[in-house]
Amino acid sequence: MNELGGERIDIVPWSPDPERFAKLSLAPARVARVFSDPETKTIQAIVDEDQLSLAIGRNGQNVRLASELTGWKIDLYSSREWLERGGEGPLFAPLPPEEEAATKVSLRELKGLPVELVDLLERAGKKTLQDILDLEREDVDKIAAMTPELADKLMTFLNEMMEEGGEDEPGPAVEPPAGGDTSAQPA
Numbered sequence: 001m002n003e004l005g006g007e008r009i010d011i012v013p014w015s016p017d018p019e020r021f022a023k024l025s026l027a028p029a030r031v032a033r034v035f036s037d038p039e040t041k042t043i044q045a046i047v048d049e050d051q052l053s054l055a056i057g058r059n060g061q062n063v064r065l066a067s068e069l070t071g072w073k074i075d076l077y078s079s080r081e082w083l084e085r086g087g088e089g090p091l092f093a094p095l096p097p098e099e100e101a102a103t104k105v106s107l108r109e110l111k112g113l114p115v116e117l118v119d120l121l122e123r124a125g126k127k128t129l130q131d132i133l134d135l136e137r138e139d140v141d142k143i144a145a146m147t148p149e150l151a152d153k154l155m156t157f158l159n160e161m162m163e164e165g166g167e168d169e170p171g172p173a174v175e176p177p178a179g180g181d182t183s184a185q186p187a
Contacts, residue, residue, distance in 0.1 A: 018043060018072055025066035029055035032079060042073045046082045105129045112157050117150045132158065 015021040019034040022043045033046045047055045055076050056063050067074045077085070106128060107118045124143045126132050135158065140151045 012069060018070060021070050022066065022072065022074060025069045026055050026062065026074075029062070031055070033082075036072070040073070041071065042075065043070070044075045044077060046077050046079055049078050049080060052076065052078045107132070110157075112160075114150070114153060117153055120145055120150060121154075 010027070012021075012025050012027070015024060018038075019036050022034055022036075022045060023031045026045060026047075029047055029051045031045050031047055031051075035044045036042070037044075045055070054062070057065075063074055063076055107113060107121055107126070110118075110129065120143065121127075121132065123145075126135075126143075132154070135154070137151065137155055140146060140154055
């Protein structure tokens with residue numbers, strides 16, 4: 001950020017699956033459902049009401065950048081708007097059992113976290129993997145008795161987990177869309 005004059009940047013893990021890549025590129029907004037149409041290279045993303053402005057961004061910047069990054073046109077809908085248009089199915093379905101179980105793992109069961117860090121996190125009310133997955137460095141630094149060394153260890157651990165993120169194919173953090181078309185698509 002210093003080299004960019006304080007400009008904030010987002011790093012988006014690449015995925016070969018356009019629906020997953022669209023979800024990742026719309027972060028930090030939580031996307032409930034994504035539907036894609038490969039013929040028109042269009043993605044319909046449904047977000048909860050309180051996530052819509054975050055997904056759109058100021059003057060549509062977030063969704064426009066996500067569209068450019070993925071190479072697909074992204075149409076955003078609030079959950080209410082989606083249902084009014086005739087969308088079907090539960091939008092906010094619970095996680096599949098195996099994913100839910102994976103995020104509810106006790107911090108004590110995780111390899112790679114020092115015992116003193118786990119103790120510190122538990123005193124702060126963070127007892128499972130789910131409790132720490134979305135922590136940013138600023139959040140970690142605010143935890144009582146957190147040292148810079150322990151904060152570094154936690155952030156390294158979380159970054160390594162995100163890199164592994166279930167992707168079987170190693171690759172760069174961001175890869176251009178197939179065909180090399182990086183032009184912006186209207187959202």
